[in-house]
Amino acid sequence: MRDLMLPLDDRGLAYGDGLFETVLVRDGQALLWEAHLARLAEGCARLGLPAPPRAHLDPLPAACGAGLQVLKLVVTRGSGGRGYRPPAEPEPRWAWRATAFEPAPRRWFAGVEVRLCALRLGRQPRLAGLKHLARLENVLARQEWDDDTIAEGLMCDSEGYLVEATAMNLVWLRQGRLETPLLDQAGVAGTLLAALDAETSLQRVRAEPQRLLQAEAAWVCNSVQGVWPIRVLRDAEGAVLRRWEVAADDSLRRLAHPLLGYPVEPDS
Numbered sequence: 001m002r003d004l005m006l007p008l009d010d011r012g013l014a015y016g017d018g019l020f021e022t023v024l025v026r027d028g029q030a031l032l033w034e035a036h037l038a039r040l041a042e043g044c045a046r047l048g049l050p051a052p053p054r055a056h057l058d059p060l061p062a063a064c065g066a067g068l069q070v071l072k073l074v075v076t077r078g079s080g081g082r083g084y085r086p087p088a089e090p091e092p093r094w095a096w097r098a099t100a101f102e103p104a105p106r107r108w109f110a111g112v113e114v115r116l117c118a119l120r121l122g123r124q125p126r127l128a129g130l131k132h133l134a135r136l137e138n139v140l141a142r143q144e145w146d147d148d149t150i151a152e153g154l155m156c157d158s159e160g161y162l163v164e165a166t167a168m169n170l171v172w173l174r175q176g177r178l179e180t181p182l183l184d185q186a187g188v189a190g191t192l193l194a195a196l197d198a199e200t201s202l203q204r205v206r207a208e209p210q211r212l213l214q215a216e217a218a219w220v221c222n223s224v225q226g227v228w229p230i231r232v233l234r235d236a237e238g239a240v241l242r243r244w245e246v247a248a249d250d251s252l253r254r255l256a257h258p259l260l261g262y263p264v265e266p267d268s
Helices: 011-015 033-047 105-110 136-142 191-199 209-213 251-260
Strands: 018-026 068-076 093-100 112-121 150-157 162-165 169-174 177-181 203-205 217-222 226-234 240-243
Touching: 011 068, 018 033, 033 068, 033 191, 105 226, 112 136, 136 150, 150 209, 150 217, 150 226, 162 177, 162 209, 169 191, 169 209, 191 217, 191 251, 209 240, 217 251, 226 251
Parallel strands: 112 150, 112 226, 177 203
Antiparallel strands: 018 068, 068 093, 150 162, 162 169, 169 177, 169 217, 217 226, 226 240
16 A cells, blocks of 8 residues: 555545645654544544544554654545545545654754745635645645745635644744634644643634734644744745744743654753
């Protein structure tokens, strides 16, 4: 299954009809594995397709080999149906690959610059939270800049509310509370975000970018890269909207990085 060639009539290839997971694996041990499998199972249930058997998935991390790897798992509805109409009894395909990974420690400790994206995410509550294959909005948003000093782009929905970054979730500290955007209309419910929610009280809010400007600190995070504190926020034209001092003792990194096996302090 690892090197499966998808036929042209595969619905994942043709329509984005499927899901994927990207899992950090360290020496054959998957980090946040249960959270990834739970999100995949929920996504399959919501899309109405059978999930891959757990007995087939559990051996995958060990097969990734030594070192730090990213395991990408793709599940599609398979072939069949007529046009957009799916088959009554789908026969899903799934495939995986492992890629050697090197994180960016400087971004953990020195912080990053991010920008607001001009692209707006469409609202669709039936897909909100899922890591589905139809990611053209993210691709177009990521095309908005090619400056390597900009690490991420923050996206709002069609109503102007913050949702997420192009490949990461967004968290900020405001009036002593950790807040993160509601993901009930758009966006991906990240596994690291879910783990952080279990560790501390994340307030899920519907917020415009102005609320972010009032924050004492802000971060982007995911289960592969870890936590990047935001140092500079720019608008879609490049003008600086806000600067933050990056704390040496970062509270969110202290919560998140032990879950991923990443250091909390520089050179630790």
